[in-house]
Every structure is written in structure tokens, then in C-alpha cells.
Amino acid sequence: MLPEHMTDWHSHLLPGLDDGAATVEEALEMALILSKAGFRQVCCTPHCIRGSYDATGGQVRAAVHSLQGELDAAGIDIRLRPGREHYLDEFLPDYLGTDPLTLGDSRYFLLEIPSTQDPEYVKQACYRIRIKGFIPVIAHPERCSLLSPPRPKPVQGSGFKVQNSRFGRLLRRLTGSNRLRHASASDASPAAPHTSPLLDYLVEIGGQFQGNIGSLAGIYGEIPERRSRRYLAAGLYTLYGSDAHSPLTLETWLGEGLALLPGAEES
Ligand SMILES: [Fe+2]
Incomplete structure (x- = not known):
């Protein structure tokens, strides 16, 4: 069995749906890099932000099917799975109620928490996700200052x-x-x-935490890097993702970050 981290749980591979891959060629380039790094399964998780990125679940599934065909034709050994990176704002309940799209049809519901959001609203939204039968997966918690300790x-x-x-x-x-x-x-x-009280609450209700491999490699700066290394050491992360938006420099930082993950020496 492949190590858990050889599934990429968070990527922006689908061309034209958000600010990720712009073309099929770019998506193939990214997929090839992920494949060479050892990934065999990649969740395609375009942003879901009302008014900016509005792809429906059906559109995401269709795009996954189409890109999978391109990968197969190019001989890239990766299975693509549908998903979405849901932005936690006032529209989240709508998506949850009418068009939820989990990671690879699992119970994992990927969620991006804006640092400007009210922590009480975040708690309510995550509790609502749990009640709905899903598991909130917090995308790159190391990039969210709401989850860090108060000063x-x-x-x-x-x-x-x-x-x-x-x-x-x-x-x-x-x-x-x-x-x-x-x-x-x-x-x-x-x-x-x-x-923080919010992070503690999310752990308490069974939330899961997806670390960005690029954070470990320092591509978002010093603070997310330090947080990510602490979260890694503390065992907070249960899932990892490239959060790849482009092939530029992807191979370099992916290698650096992956080398820090548990079991990297065997893989
Ligand atoms: Fe993302």
C-alpha cells in the first residue's frame, strides 16, 4: 500500500476552472511532475468561491473525466478524483445543502478558512458539516492565522x-x-x-487537517513554514496536498517538502 501522502488531496490541476492550470498542456505538465514525485492519486480541488469560481459539482466531475482521458493518452500513471476547495463564507451552507462535493467521493469536505472570518462562524459551519455526515478537512491550516494562538x-x-x-x-x-x-x-x-481555541474545537469535533507540502518547503514564507513543521511534528496533519496551481518550480519544492514527510525515506 502506498503511503498516505502519496495521494495528493488538494490540487488545482483542472484547466480553466480557477486560477490553477490555464491549459490542458499545463495540467499535463503538472501531472507529470506529480507522477514522477510518486503520486498515484490526485484530488482535483478547484476553488469554490461564489462570484469568482463557480464551477458546479457536475462541471468538476466532467472536467476530471476529460483530463483523465488526456493523462491516459499521455501515459501518465495517475488517477484523478473530483473535489473542491470550499471557501468558508456565508454561501457555504448553500453548497453544503444543494451541491456538496467531497474529496474523491469520501466523507472529506475540503474547506479553506479565511483568516478574516469570525471564529464562531467557523465553528458553526464545521459543526454543520459534521451534522451533514461529512468530515471537515481544513486546507493548509498553517496558512490560517485564526488557528494560531492569540498573541x-x-x-x-x-x-x-x-x-x-x-x-x-x-x-x-x-x-x-x-x-x-x-x-x-x-x-x-x-x-x-x-x-488556539478554534483549532482545539476543530480537533474536538473530529476535523482533519491537510498540510501543504509547499509550506514545509517554505514557499509561503517563514511563518507558514514554521507552523507547518510544528504541526507535522505534533501529528496534526492527516492528509497532505500539493495545492499546485502551476508547473513553475513545482518539481523543486515538491521534492523538498516530500523529503520531510513521515515515511519519505521508504518511498
Ligand atoms: Fe488550494
């Missing part, structure tokens, strides 16, 4: 409440640390615990 206040004594939170306990168990260090925590600090 620290000076503390005395035993420290933040996070130490006793569910994610805090998970982090301690996984890192073997008896006490999270955070008195001077910030996003850029090596000591940051990297949890």
Missing part, C-alpha cells in the same frame, strides 16, 4: 489554558514534552504551541 499576554505560574486543552494534550503526548513552552510565544517563535 500572548505575560503570564505567571503554570501558563496558558492550552496546556490542558485537547490539542495541548495531544501535542505533549506526541512531542514527549511535559510542559508546553509559550511564555514568549508568537507565530514566529520556536517556542509557540501553535494552537
Whole structure:
């Protein structure tokens, strides 16, 4: 069985549906790079943002079918699966109610949380996804500042409440640390615990977390890179994705990021 990370759970491979691949040729170039990196299954997850990217579930499935034909003709050994990267805004309940599209027809519902969203609304939306029978999969949590700890206040004594939170306990168990260090925590600090009440809630309701391989390689900058390495070390990620939008530099950073994943040495 292939390692779990050899499924790419998040990509923008389908040409013309969003800001990803612009042409079939570009999509084939990206698919070839993913194939050479070891991926055998790729979820195609165009953005779903009302008014900007409005492909329906049916259109995504048709595009997957069409591109699969191109891959097969080109001899690229990858199975494409349908999906969508749902933007968590006020329109999300509409998609959830009328046209939900999960990752490869699993129960995973890929969700992008804007850093400007109200955390209470995020909680309600994710709970609603659970009630609907799906599992919210948070796309690249390392890029969402809502999931990071609030800026620290000076503390005395035993420290933040996070130490006793569910994610805090998970982090301690996984890192073997008896006490999270955070008195001077910030996003850029090596000591940051990297949890928040919202992240804790999402763990609590069974949410899953998809890390971007490019974040591990540092393509979004220092802060997402540090967060992603902490999340990786803490065992937060259960799924990985390229989030590839273009073939430019894809091969380079994909290799760098994949080398950091568990089991990379055997694959
Ligand atoms: Fe994406």
C-alpha cells in the first residue's frame, strides 16, 4: 500500500476552472511532475468561491473525466478524483445543502478558512458539516492565522489554558514534552504551541487537517513554514496536498517538502 501522502488531496490541476492550470498542456505538465514525485492519486480541488469560481459539482466531475482521458493518452500513471476547495463564507451552507462535493467521493469536505472570518462562524459551519455526515478537512491550516494562538499576554505560574486543552494534550503526548513552552510565544517563535481555541474545537469535533507540502518547503514564507513543521511534528496533519496551481518550480519544492514527510525515506 502506498503511503498516505502519496495521494495528493488538494490540487488545482483542472484547466480553466480557477486560477490553477490555464491549459490542458499545463495540467499535463503538472501531472507529470506529480507522477514522477510518486503520486498515484490526485484530488482535483478547484476553488469554490461564489462570484469568482463557480464551477458546479457536475462541471468538476466532467472536467476530471476529460483530463483523465488526456493523462491516459499521455501515459501518465495517475488517477484523478473530483473535489473542491470550499471557501468558508456565508454561501457555504448553500453548497453544503444543494451541491456538496467531497474529496474523491469520501466523507472529506475540503474547506479553506479565511483568516478574516469570525471564529464562531467557523465553528458553526464545521459543526454543520459534521451534522451533514461529512468530515471537515481544513486546507493548509498553517496558512490560517485564526488557528494560531492569540498573541500572548505575560503570564505567571503554570501558563496558558492550552496546556490542558485537547490539542495541548495531544501535542505533549506526541512531542514527549511535559510542559508546553509559550511564555514568549508568537507565530514566529520556536517556542509557540501553535494552537488556539478554534483549532482545539476543530480537533474536538473530529476535523482533519491537510498540510501543504509547499509550506514545509517554505514557499509561503517563514511563518507558514514554521507552523507547518510544528504541526507535522505534533501529528496534526492527516492528509497532505500539493495545492499546485502551476508547473513553475513545482518539481523543486515538491521534492523538498516530500523529503520531510513521515515515511519519505521508504518511498
Ligand atoms: Fe488550494
